[in-house]
Amino acid sequence: MFPYLIEEREGKKSSKTDTPKTRNQEEERNGDNRTNDNNNYSCSPRYQQSYLSPLSSDTSPPKSPSQKNRSRTKREYDYKSDAARKVEMIAKSRDERRQRQADEKAIRNQIIHLEQNNPNWEFAQMIHEFRNSLDFRPLRDGDPVIENQISVCVRKRPINDKERRRKEVDVISVRTKNQLIVHEPKQKVDLTKYLENQQFRFDYVFDDTCENELVYRFTAKPLVKTIFEGGMATCFAYGQTGSGKTHTMGGEFKGKQQNFKNGIYGLVAQDVFRLLSHPKYIKNNYIVSASFFEIYGKLVFDLLAKKQRLRVLEDGKQQVQVVGLTERVVAKVEHVFELIQKGSLERTSGQTSANSNSSRSHAVFQIILRKSGSRHVAGKFSLIDLAGNERGADNNKSNRQTRIEGADINKSLLALKECIRALGRKGLICLFVKELIASDNLDDVQNTIPEDEIAEENMDIDEELARAEEKRLQISSLEWELRESQRHVIESCVNFHDMACDLYNALDENCTDRHHYARKWKNLLNEIVDIQQGALIKADEFCKALD
Numbered sequence: 001m002f003p004y005l006i007e008e009r010e011g012k013k014s015s016k017t018d019t020p021k022t023r024n025q026e027e028e029r030n031g032d033n034r035t036n037d038n039n040n041y042s043c044s045p046r047y048q049q050s051y052l053s054p055l056s057s058d059t060s061p062p063k064s065p066s067q068k069n070r071s072r073t074k075r076e077y078d079y080k081s082d083a084a085r086k087v088e089m090i091a092k093s094r095d096e097r098r099q100r101q102a103d104e105k106a107i108r109n110q111i112i113h114l115e116q117n118n119p120n121w122e123f124a125q126m127i128h129e130f131r132n133s134l135d136f137r138p139l140r141d142g143d144p145v146i147e148n149q150i151s152v153c154v155r156k157r158p159i160n161d162k163e164r165r166r167k168e169v170d171v172i173s174v175r176t177k178n179q180l181i182v183h184e185p186k187q188k189v190d191l192t193k194y195l196e197n198q199q200f201r202f203d204y205v206f207d208d209t210c211e212n213e214l215v216y217r218f219t220a221k222p223l224v225k226t227i228f229e230g231g232m233a234t235c236f237a238y239g240q241t242g243s244g245k246t247h248t249m250g251g252e253f254k255g256k257q258q259n260f261k262n263g264i265y266g267l268v269a270q271d272v273f274r275l276l277s278h279p280k281y282i283k284n285n286y287i288v289s290a291s292f293f294e295i296y297g298k299l300v301f302d303l304l305a306k307k308q309r310l311r312v313l314e315d316g317k318q319q320v321q322v323v324g325l326t327e328r329v330v331a332k333v334e335h336v337f338e339l340i341q342k343g344s345l346e347r348t349s350g351q352t353s354a355n356s357n358s359s360r361s362h363a364v365f366q367i368i369l370r371k372s373g374s375r376h377v378a379g380k381f382s383l384i385d386l387a388g389n390e391r392g393a394d395n396n397k398s399n400r401q402t403r404i405e406g407a408d409i410n411k412s413l414l415a416l417k418e419c420i421r422a423l424g425r426k427g428l429i430c431l432f433v434k435e436l437i438a439s440d441n442l443d444d445v446q447n448t449i450p451e452d453e454i455a456e457e458n459m460d461i462d463e464e465l466a467r468a469e470e471k472r473l474q475i476s477s478l479e480w481e482l483r484e485s486q487r488h489v490i491e492s493c494v495n496f497h498d499m500a501c502d503l504y505n506a507l508d509e510n511c512t513d514r515h516h517y518a519r520k521w522k523n524l525l526n527e528i529v530d531i532q533q534g535a536l537i538k539a540d541e542f543c544k545a546l547d
């Protein structure tokens with residue numbers, strides 16, 4: 001391979017310089033005419049030097065033919081070795097060039113493909129390039145679990161088939177175990193597209209490859225021992241509709257079937273039963289029980305008692321109690337799975353634009369520990385799968401029922417947020433060491449919790465809530481009038497009954513004249529008819545408002 005290339009090179013030279021046709025002749029000539037050599041082989045400085053340097057310093061007498069042959073062999077060797085390296089370099093750079101061209105072609109094809117099929121291809125490309133520039137170090141199973149009084153974590157779910165079909169772009173990058181970046185597509189006034197990359201920090205961030213078990217290990221698991229030590233623990237799943245709260249809390253879906261064993265409820269139950277026999281706690285003889293209820297609008301239903309309606313009242317110690325809530329004693333973990341399944345099937349669900357099987361209520365599953373023979377609660381774990389919040393823009397095509405539910409859900413979630421804020425302000429919880437600060441500098445992130453709604457979403461929610469609140473006020477004032485008119489009808493009917501009886505009896509006893517009797521009866525009837533007609537108008541108005 002090498003000699004062939006060298007020969008070819010020399011062949012070209014020889015046509016230019018009218019010099020020897022064979023290599024031996026050429027090399028003999030090299031020995032005699034060093035200046036020509038210099039001209040002919042000066043392809044590269046390296047080549048030039050390795051070939052010329054022995055000659056330029058050669059001051060020895062003329063060589064014998066055998067000496068000449070030996071030095072030629074050496075020179076040839078040196079010459080081939082340099083040439084080989086040169087050829088290798090050429091081949092290498094050719095391969096690199098071809099690879100580069102192939103890569104560029106692949107990217108071009110990919111872009112053409114994206115352009116044809118995806119209106120968001122430019123943003124997809126920008127995000128792709130941005131991600132290529134990042135160093136990813138996501139959370140892994142072996143990472144240490146840090147125990148906090150309050151942890152705020154976020155889980156990214158994979159893009160689903162529906163979103164893929166709609167060519168939606170994945171705008172979340174989970175960079176490290178506690179940082180994620182939101183790539184917000186933006187457009188300048190001159191229509192130039194650009195990304196606004198905002199970084200947020202949480203206690204833990206789970207990327208779309210994480211399983212429920214991993215999420216559990218870093219979130220609820222450390223709290224199980226809290227309830228064995230006399231504490232109350234709470235775990236909320238909060239997020240937009242379809243973001244994966246029920247998948248996380250209740251268990252992974254396989255089609256319509258849910259695997260209750262690998263949701264946070266089931267995993268907590270398994271650990272509770274495991275810890276019962278722990279040497280530290282076995283002496284306490286804990287009895288485990290469970291309850292499951294939902295809050296739908298303003299109503300509370302027992303999910304373990306055929307959705308019986310429950311009342312929420314405050315007791316003498318100003319503790320809120322769910323009156324009449326079923327609490328089932330459970331002897332083994334399989335019983336808990338059965339209760340979770342029963343309650344989950346009872347839970348109110350509906351359809352939203354983002355989730356065909358959307359939970360429309362807040363579900364509260366509780367595991368309670370009591371010492372044997374005592375009614376006193378020794379520890380309680382509340383696991384809450386909140387209903388998904390929705391943007392006004394997302395549910396404006398939904399039916400009336402879904403929109404009313406959406407407004408109720410958003411309002412209650414805002415109320416929850418305000419409660420947590422208020423507790424934080426009173427210093428009852430240490431949440432607000434953790435206020436969110438978004439940083440433009442990706443390496444400069446504060447130790448913070450994210451503000452969970454973006455401004456646009458807040459505006460949608462506020463508008464929706466303002467409208468819902470106005471409607472609610474109107475309905476409640478009409479309802480008050482209706483009730484007042486009804487009370488008036490009931491009272492006047494009682495009066496009417498008494499007066500009609502008196503009148504009737506008076507005539508029987510002949511103590512009144514007929515004329516006076518008739519007028520009195522007529523007035524009595526007119527009066528009761530007026531009251532009933534007034535009440536009828538109120539009932540009519542109320543029905544119309546509800547419709």
Ligand SMILES: Nc1ncnc2c1ncn2[C@@H]1O[C@H](COP(=O)(O)OP(=O)(O)OP(=O)(O)O)[C@@H](O)[C@H]1O
Nearest residue numbers: 157241242243244245246247253355358359387388
């Ligand atoms: N991490 C995940 N991996 C795979 N699929 C997921 C994941 N999270 C959610 N899903 C799927 O997304 C769909 C919606 O999830 P899910 O019902 O849990 O959402 P949600 O937040 O509870 O919604 P809603 O508030 O409307 O009830 C389900 O089909 C679920 O299987």
